[in-house]
Amino acid sequence: MASNFDSIPLIDVSPLLSNPETINLDDPNVLQVVKKLHEACQNVGFFYVKGHGIPDTLVKGVRDAARNFFLLPHEEKMKIQLSASTGYRGYTKLLDNKTQGKADLHESIDAYTEFAPGTYGPMGEHFEGPNLWPEYPQGFKEMMDDYGNALEKLSKMIMRGVVLALRGSPNLFEGDRAGKSFWSMRLIGCPGSGSAAHPSAMGIGAHRDYGLLILVNQDDDITALEVLNRRDEWIPAVPVPGAFLCNIGDMLNIWSNGMYTATTHRVINSSSKYRVSIPFFYEPNFQAIVEPLEFYKQKTGGVSRFQKVVYAEYLLNKIRNNFVG
Numbered sequence: 001m002a003s004n005f006d007s008i009p010l011i012d013v014s015p016l017l018s019n020p021e022t023i024n025l026d027d028p029n030v031l032q033v034v035k036k037l038h039e040a041c042q043n044v045g046f047f048y049v050k051g052h053g054i055p056d057t058l059v060k061g062v063r064d065a066a067r068n069f070f071l072l073p074h075e076e077k078m079k080i081q082l083s084a085s086t087g088y089r090g091y092t093k094l095l096d097n098k099t100q101g102k103a104d105l106h107e108s109i110d111a112y113t114e115f116a117p118g119t120y121g122p123m124g125e126h127f128e129g130p131n132l133w134p135e136y137p138q139g140f141k142e143m144m145d146d147y148g149n150a151l152e153k154l155s156k157m158i159m160r161g162v163v164l165a166l167r168g169s170p171n172l173f174e175g176d177r178a179g180k181s182f183w184s185m186r187l188i189g190c191p192g193s194g195s196a197a198h199p200s201a202m203g204i205g206a207h208r209d210y211g212l213l214i215l216v217n218q219d220d221d222i223t224a225l226e227v228l229n230r231r232d233e234w235i236p237a238v239p240v241p242g243a244f245l246c247n248i249g250d251m252l253n254i255w256s257n258g259m260y261t262a263t264t265h266r267v268i269n270s271s272s273k274y275r276v277s278i279p280f281f282y283e284p285n286f287q288a289i290v291e292p293l294e295f296y297k298q299k300t301g302g303v304s305r306f307q308k309v310v311y312a313e314y315l316l317n318k319i320r321n322n323f324v325g
């Protein structure tokens, strides 16, 4: 469970990225980073990541591309509309995504890892299909693919750092667990409250994320994301230019037997400006079986605190609830 934090720590992860294949605690810089990661994952469930090596042009480029897309006329955007038959990929208009049964005041493009039809059997069919990107500007798809690949690599290295903190094997979350991450990405646009026809609606209602690790790329000049601490206070996640905001999802909460926290958060854009954010969701393998790992159980009292879930089933159940009346 999250503690009574009142701010979100900033962590420079560059020491984790210098020797990806031989990362280990003999390097004092690595040791320092993993301690900070562990502490943040335990007490806050959120942290900022700098020193990540993703070029600023790419980080801003995807946000600008998203912003330009959301400026297009409604009919144009609806050409790539998301539905169950597009594998839940594509565009969702304002107030069509729901959180806890309430309409959210955001529009979005949702994307998932692409895979060959049949790869994941009948469960996989629900998510089959290419991602739906706009035709214009040219190169939209290529930029999003580059971005997804870069964030997948970064997420994997951060996960190695998290495991190393307790002297676990750095590849604990690879192989059958998350070696073939079923990652996803959302391009999100939230109107400012001044322009909204629905002043009471939240951008995104209170929720936890589903998977392992989320990296949020958000506009620098608007504070809208808020994070719930144990005193039930909403702590604003003020943007740190050049840094990603990183948080933990339900699957890491389960795998770590509750040691690491999937913290509740929400989005309220009370500024007058339109806000763009792009969360990247680093998730388990589609078919991963997720239950408290022995490694973490030993460190959390020896008793499993969670039932086993299959990631694909968990995800599909969540997604279906997002798009029903």
Ligand SMILES: NC(=[NH2+])NCCC[C@H](N)C(=O)O
Pocket: 097, 098, 099, 100, 204, 207, 208, 209, 210, 318, 321, 322
């Ligand atoms: N993939 C996500 N984390 N989506 C945002 C969470 C909000 C979503 N409408 C839900 O109820 O779960």
Ligand SMILES: O=C(O)CCC(=O)C(=O)O
Pocket: 186, 188, 204, 209, 216, 218, 225, 265, 267, 277, 278, 279
């Ligand atoms: O827009 C944001 O800053 C965060 C979005 C979010 O929490 C989500 O999509 O799960």
Ligand SMILES: [Fe+2]
Pocket: 207, 208, 209, 265
């Ligand atoms: Fe979220």
